[in-house]
Amino acid sequence: MSTRVRIENLTKNFGNVSALDNFSLEVDPGEFMVLLGPSGCGKTTAVRCIAGLSDPSSGTIHIGDQLVNGLPPRDRDIAMVFQNYALYPHMSVYDNIAFPLKMRKESKGNIRKKVEKISKLLEISQLIDRKPKELSGGQMQRVALGRALVREPKVFLMDEPLSNLDAKMRAYMRTEIKKLQRKVGITTIYITHDQIEAMSMADRIAIMDHGLIQQVGTPQEVYSKPSNTFVAGFTGSPPMNFLECEVSRSNSHLLFEISGSFLVRSESGALRNVFDRLYGKGESPAKVTLGIRPRDIHIRNDQERSDLTIDCILSFVEMLGDDTVLEVNIGKNSMKVLTNSMMTDTRQDLSVGQHMSLGISHEKLHFFNAQTGVRRGESKQ
Numbered sequence: 001m002s003t004r005v006r007i008e009n010l011t012k013n014f015g016n017v018s019a020l021d022n023f024s025l026e027v028d029p030g031e032f033m034v035l036l037g038p039s040g041c042g043k044t045t046a047v048r049c050i051a052g053l054s055d056p057s058s059g060t061i062h063i064g065d066q067l068v069n070g071l072p073p074r075d076r077d078i079a080m081v082f083q084n085y086a087l088y089p090h091m092s093v094y095d096n097i098a099f100p101l102k103m104r105k106e107s108k109g110n111i112r113k114k115v116e117k118i119s120k121l122l123e124i125s126q127l128i129d130r131k132p133k134e135l136s137g138g139q140m141q142r143v144a145l146g147r148a149l150v151r152e153p154k155v156f157l158m159d160e161p162l163s164n165l166d167a168k169m170r171a172y173m174r175t176e177i178k179k180l181q182r183k184v185g186i187t188t189i190y191i192t193h194d195q196i197e198a199m200s201m202a203d204r205i206a207i208m209d210h211g212l213i214q215q216v217g218t219p220q221e222v223y224s225k226p227s228n229t230f231v232a233g234f235t236g237s238p239p240m241n242f243l244e245c246e247v248s249r250s251n252s253h254l255l256f257e258i259s260g261s262f263l264v265r266s267e268s269g270a271l272r273n274v275f276d277r278l279y280g281k282g283e284s285p286a287k288v289t290l291g292i293r294p295r296d297i298h299i300r301n302d303q304e305r306s307d308l309t310i311d312c313i314l315s316f317v318e319m320l321g322d323d324t325v326l327e328v329n330i331g332k333n334s335m336k337v338l339t340n341s342m343m344t345d346t347r348q349d350l351s352v353g354q355h356m357s358l359g360i361s362h363e364k365l366h367f368f369n370a371q372t373g374v375r376r377g378e379s380k381q
């Protein structure tokens with residue numbers, strides 16, 4: 001039986017710092033919810049309030065049907081895993097995992113059964129007699145997970161549990177944690193500042209900035225329909241390009257004027273339709289922030305037609321193995337383009353300083369309000 005977590009209008013102030021500002025979030029039973037946001041945006045404060053380690057200034061927290069405000073942490077039936085594993089150094093792996101059950105005074109036989117089951121699930125049965133100092137970082141983190149899981153809590157809170165691991169172990173453990181959560185089905189709130197972790201693990205992501213939730217949605221939703229420029233810039237790598245432009249209509253085409261000097265002309269009917277749908281036929285010209293993901297830009301060959309064509313100058317080439325990132329200048333603006341290295345390798349004419357022509361499909365353009373950064377058109381909130 002999985003449990004729903006409902007957080008309503010949570011506010012937490014530290015002096016005049018507002019760490020949480022009317023934070024509301026509902027986590028479905030068995031869901032893997034990721035809180036994603038930059039350092040200092042209030043993620044840890046949110047989970048500390050849920051765990052009962054910190055009292056909110058106002059707002060309510062329900063775990064299942066129970067209002068838990070004021071309830072001490074031990075009565076909330078929550079398990080937490082932190083960045084530093086906090087294992088007891090003098091205890092074996094077995095005793096570390098068994099500890100919460102011993103505290104609950106469960107019978108020896110029962111404890112043995114549960115510890116063995118969890119160790120098997122986490123594939124650490126062979127390490128059971130070791131001390132923490134004889135384990136690798138990834139193994140220690142698995143023991144910490146085991147100790148949290150063995151209690152069969154209603155809710156799992158994880159605050160950046162993989163930050164101390166090296167890149168390879170982090171990638172491995174994120175798959176392991178995700179699989180484990182699927183298997184046990186415990187409602188989980190997982191904190192990270194790493195968008196790749198969030199994208200790859202979450203059923204849904206809540207993106208935060210300055211104590212405020214900016215958007216809640218599936219990884220696909222927040223990636224393809226970011227509700228504002230903050231969310232758009234925080235997902236995807238390299239991040240989305242933003243171009244401030246003034247868009248106007250002229251007969252059958254659209255004119256995109258960038259930095260007051262540079263003109264991009266589009267005769268695409270499809271793009272014209274998108275623009276008319278978003279802005280209405282009467283409105284013109286419109287100041288917009290145009291968002292384009294580096295991966296959604298392609299290098300045009302001369303004959304090819306594209307909805308939006310941007311002429312630019314190549315300023316930097318960065319090889320990343322499978323991918324190559326090109327930096328280009330458009331007037332005073334710069335933009336990043338992510339290309340497949342195989343494709344760029346075959347183009348011998350790629351050299352810094354050269355003119356290039358880039359193409360973007362109308363489906364891949366994001367329009368944001370130039371003043372507020374809010375997405376124009378539908379977005380999932």
Ligand SMILES: Nc1ncnc2c1ncn2[C@@H]1O[C@H](COP(=O)(O)OP(=O)(O)O)[C@@H](O)[C@H]1O
Pocket residue numbers: 014017018019037038039040041042043044045046
């Ligand atoms: N105990 C505290 N006293 C004062 N300010 C705090 C305290 N805890 C957190 N803060 C402030 O609240 C904000 C959010 O912090 P935190 O929740 O730790 O962010 P995150 O986990 O997203 O990095 C930050 O500005 C931080 O400095």
Ligand SMILES: [Mg+2]
Pocket residue numbers: 043044045159
């Ligand atoms: Mg934190």
